[in-house]
Amino acid sequence: MGRAPCCDKTNVKKGPWSPDEDAKLKAYIDQFGTGGNWIALPQKIGLKRCGKSCRLRWLNYLRPNIKHGGFTEEEDNIICSLYISIGSRWSIIAAQLPGRTDNDIKNYWNTKLKKKLLGRRKQPGLYHQKDDKGTTGDGGSSCGGSYIPTLSSSALERLQLHMQFQSIQNPLLYFSDPTPWPKLHPQQEKMIQNLQFLNDSIESTTSTFLPQSPQQTGHDIASTMIAKDGAYNAEMQKQAELGDFILTSNSNGEIPDQFDTFREMDVSKESMMSWWSNELSCSCDTTTPVAESDHESVFQDYPLGYGW
DNA sequence: AAAACTAGCAACCGCCAGATC
DNA sequence: AGATCTGGCGGTTGCTAGTTT
Structure with missing residues (x-):
């Protein structure tokens, strides 16, 4: 048995509020307040509206000092x-x-x-093809028995925005000095590091944006990885061929889709290398995914910018 | 001129947490 | 302790006006 509805759905008006309804609601609340009970309020003033609807109308439109539009x-x-x-x-x-x-x-x-x-960028389908239901995978998924680590779309979007926002605020510093790069929580780094492998494991036209590094390249890492886990690699290759990874060149003078992530990686390159050699390239643990819920909690507990 | 498309926004829906019974 | 109620919240929908084809 479900819970009782807050009002009689068949006997309430829906849709846009009329000026008359607005006036009734406003007049009542101005005089008596909400009385601490939105559910009972519409009956008191003779409105055929759900209490929740009244509350929303008041909070979003009728209450004093509301500003609409014109964001500074x-x-x-x-x-x-x-x-x-x-x-x-x-x-x-x-x-x-x-x-x-x-x-x-x-x-x-x-x-x-x-x-x-x-900007009007193609949404980065970084990690998964559409599944057979036509939806894009957001959390971890199994592909041929191999786990592909992911960021949630919300977390990735925030990561991208963070990078973009920083570059807008202080472009010179952003591109020349590693200092402003955020120090990430280890798990954030781990998640991003997984992305780096996915990106590096195929030819990337964004590579020209990467700072030159004398250190081991992504392809070197990938080679090790491939040796350890052929199935994993096969899946990566397959998805790359299918165009699952979006690696567009900078044709419009815009920042490429994954530039942000690449830049982010550069900050933690050393730890990435360490991580790869100590953990993944040795054991290639594809059986213990980072749960989607953990992605979120990491970003909540350690918002980007943590440790600056 | 009209149909198709797009953007903006008000409002609704369903879930959750805390309060109360 | 468990059921119920209510307020609050975020995601989504659907209407409308403006724009494009």
């Missing part, structure tokens, strides 16, 4: 940096912006700000 540059920056740090916790973000509602910020982010920052 400063607000953009706050939204972006908070999104990078804490993700889509719109109510928390809204709390930092007086007069803004979580719904407004969410809409603004989804329709404008995200595009502004990320």
Whole structure:
């Protein structure tokens, strides 16, 4: 048995609010407040609306000092940096912006700000082809018995944004000095390091963007890996041939899709090398995936920028 | 001029956590 | 202790207006 609905769904009005309904709701709350009970409120004032709907209307539209549209540059920056740090916790973000509602910020982010920052890029299908249901894999998956480590789409987006945001804020420093690169939690590094292998294991036209390194290349690492796990490699090759990995050149003067991740990798190149030689290249453990939930908790506990 | 497409946004839905019974 | 209720939240939907073909 499910829980009882908060109102009689068959007897409530849905859709846009009329000026009359707005006036009734506003007048009542101005005079008596919400009374601490939204469910009972519509009955008291003769509105055929769900209590939740009343609450939403009040919070997002009718309450005093609400601002709509016209987001400033400063607000953009706050939204972006908070999104990078804490993700889509719109109510928390809204709390930092007086007069803004979580719904407004969410809409603004989804329709404008995200595009502004990320540009119209193809969504990076870094890790998986579409599955047979037509959905893209977001968490870890099994491919021929081999686990392909992933970042969640939210975490990856935040990572990309972080890189992009930094490059916008201080491009010279960003590209010349490793200091501003975030120090990552070990598990963040581990997740990203897995991406590096996937990228390096195929010819990358983004390679020209990578700083020259005298150290072991991705292909060297891949060779070791291949020797240890042929099945894994075969899957990588297959997916690369299928175009699963998006490695586009910088044809429009835009930052390539995975540039951010590559740059991120450069920060931790040494630890990556150490990690590869000590762990993966020896044992190639493909049986203990990092759970999707862990990805999120890592980013929550150690927001990007941790350890700066 | 009209159909098709796209973007923006208000509102709804379902889930979750805390409070109360 | 468990069931129920309510508020709060984030994701998603669907309507509308504007733009493109």
